[in-house]
Amino acid sequence: MTSPNPPIALKGSCLCGSTTYTSTTLPTSLCYCHCTTCRRLSGAPFLPFFDLPSSSISFTSTTDLKTLNLSAAAERAFCSSCGSPVYMKYKANPQSIGICAGTVDENSMGPTGLGAVQGKANHIFVGEKAGWYEIGEDGLRRYERFTDAMGEEDAGAQGEEKRQKE
Numbered sequence: 818m819t820s821p822n823p824p825i826a827l828k829g830s831c832l833c834g835s836t837t838y839t840s841t842t843l844p845t846s847l848c849y850c851h852c853t854t855c856r857r858l859s860g861a862p863f864l865p866f867f868d869l870p871s872s873s874i875s876f877t878s879t880t881d882l883k884t885l886n887l888s889a890a891a892e893r894a895f896c897s898s899c900g901s902p903v904y905m906k907y908k909a910n911p912q913s914i915g916i917c918a919g920t921v922d923e924n925s926m927g928p929t930g931l932g933a934v935q936g937k938a939n940h941i942f943v944g945e946k947a948g949w950y951e952i953g954e955d956g957l958r959r960y961e962r963f964t965d966a967m968g969e970e971d972a973g974a975q976g977e978e979k980r981q982k983e
């Protein structure tokens with residue numbers, strides 16, 4: 818437990834362990850994304866992402882890591898061996914990466930690190946939320962689409978054009 822060397826703030830992996838990463842900083846926020854793409858991709862009502870500066874993340878094993886460009890707006894990555902979704906990166910904002918929160922080894926953050934990210938969550942793309950899923954009274958902010966900050970950065974990319982479907 819005495820890692821002599823530097824600052825690993827957290828680590829994580831896909832289910833099978835063939836994709837691994839470390840980060841030198843803790844997440845700046847936690848996003849629960851309710852968009853259609855995240856729902857289909859995960860099979861779950863929403864996909865939680867820890868937002869981190871891309872420069873903080875090092876992928877330490879990427880043998881089976883595959884990237885997907887499912888829309889013009891974002892690159893996603895998943896492990897082709899076990900199927901875990903691993904990250905999403907907006908093309909308009911490549912300096913930031915959304916790591917799929919379920920792949921983070923929360924023990925690696927320690928109680929302090931965990932405490933630092935709690936209370937920083939919000940719901941995004943609530944406008945595309947599954948009708949069969951009710952967001953509980955969690956007191957978190959809800960956004961129709963992007964958060965305020967992301968909305969500006971993504972103004973050009975305007976998401977994944979799902980709206981036009983209906």
Ligand SMILES: [Zn+2]
Nearest residue numbers: 831833896899
């Ligand atoms: Zn895997």
Ligand SMILES: [Zn+2]
Nearest residue numbers: 850851852855
């Ligand atoms: Zn999404």
